[in-house]
Amino acid sequence: MSIGALDASKAYGRAASIGNTLSKAAGGGEIGDDQQSGFGAMVENLVGGTADKLRSAEAASAKQVAGKGDLIDVVTAIGAAETALDTMVAVRDRVVGAYTDIMRMQI
Amino acid sequence: MDLDASLGVSASGLRAQSLRMRTIAENLANQDSVADTPGGNPYRRKVVSFQAAVDRANGGTGVKVKSIQNDQSDFVKVYQPGHPAADAQGYVLRPNVNGLIETADMKAAQRSYEANLNAIEAAKSLTMRTIDLLK
Numbered sequence: 001m002s003i004g005a006l007d008a009s010k011a012y013g014r015a016a017s018i019g020n021t022l023s024k025a026a027g028g029g030e031i032g033d034d035q036q037s038g039f040g041a042m043v044e045n046l047v048g049g050t051a052d053k054l055r056s057a058e059a060a061s062a063k064q065v066a067g068k069g070d071l072i073d074v075v076t077a078i079g080a081a082e083t084a085l086d087t088m089v090a091v092r093d094r095v096v097g098a099y100t101d102i103m104r105m106q107i
Numbered sequence: 108m109d110l111d112a113s114l115g116v117s118a119s120g121l122r123a124q125s126l127r128m129r130t131i132a133e134n135l136a137n138q139d140s141v142a143d144t145p146g147g148n149p150y151r152r153k154v155v156s157f158q159a160a161v162d163r164a165n166g167g168t169g170v171k172v173k174s175i176q177n178d179q180s181d182f183v184k185v186y187q188p189g190h191p192a193a194d195a196q197g198y199v200l201r202p203n204v205n206g207l208i209e210t211a212d213m214k215a216a217q218r219s220y221e222a223n224l225n226a227i228e229a230a231k232s233l234t235m236r237t238i239d240l241l242k
Contacts, residue, residue: 072125076118079227080111083234090241 039095046091050084057081110237112167113230119162119169120223126172127155127216131209138204146194150202152178178203 057077063069130153140150158173180203188197 070122072118072121075227076114079114079231083111083231083238086235086238087241090238094241 043092043095046084046088050081050088053077053081053084108234110230110234112162112165114227115162115165116167116169117223117226117230119160119171120226121220123157123170123172124216124220124223126175127157128213128220130155130175131213131216134204135206135209135213138202138206138209141190141199141201142192145192147192147200149182149192149200150204151182152180152202152204154178 057074057080060069060074060077064071064074134152137150141147142149153175154177155175156173157170159168160171161167162169182200182203184198185201186197187193187199190199192199194200
């Protein structure tokens with residue numbers, strides 16, 4: 001079995017094309033940016049939802065501090081925001097971990 | 108998610124029980140509120156009734172206060188001829204509030220509130236432990 005000099009570049013090309021399809025699926029590729037789908041959209045939804053919940057929790061706390069709010073509203077809003085943030089952070093950590101695992105992979 | 112819905116349901120329980128607690132506080136605070144005109148009616152005890160209510164936002168069946176109604180039982184008659192509210196026979200009508208009943212009711216409201224708090228705590232810790240599976 002002979003190891004050609006071109007084999008390495010071929011492997012690199014294959015890896016690059018796999019990377020391309022992956023990033024296209026993530027919605028971050030240079031081609032097909034108009035169709036927001038897959039991982040990118042999911043993260044966007046997650047972050048957007050979390051931000052919304054954090055904002056409503058903040059509004060509820062501000063109302064409570066001003067003496068016009070309901071303590072139960074504050075508790076539920078902050079609970080929902082906390083859960084959403086924790087979910088988002090856990091998913092992000094998981095994905096970043098997967099990414100670094102791929103980066104460390106032997107070629 | 109159903110655990111979110113159960114948080115909402117428990118929150119509705121907290122709200123309903125706090126309104127019940129408020130009504131009990133009103134009854135206790137007014138157990139000496141009598142009229143200031145002869146033969147006038149004193150404070151009438153209030154009773155809260157609850158009702159199941161579906162929350163459209165999360166689909167859970169929570170609870171809400173259906174109505175706060177007056178207790179129609181008779182007022183207590185006390186002989187106090189010198190009182191401004193005394194009628195021609197010298198009797199004053201006192202509120203139909205019984206401190207013992209209110210105290211027992213308050214304990215029930217307190218227990219129910221605590222049960223809802225515990226349900227919230229349990230649902231929250233289950234959610235957190237589920238998220239921890241990702242970590």
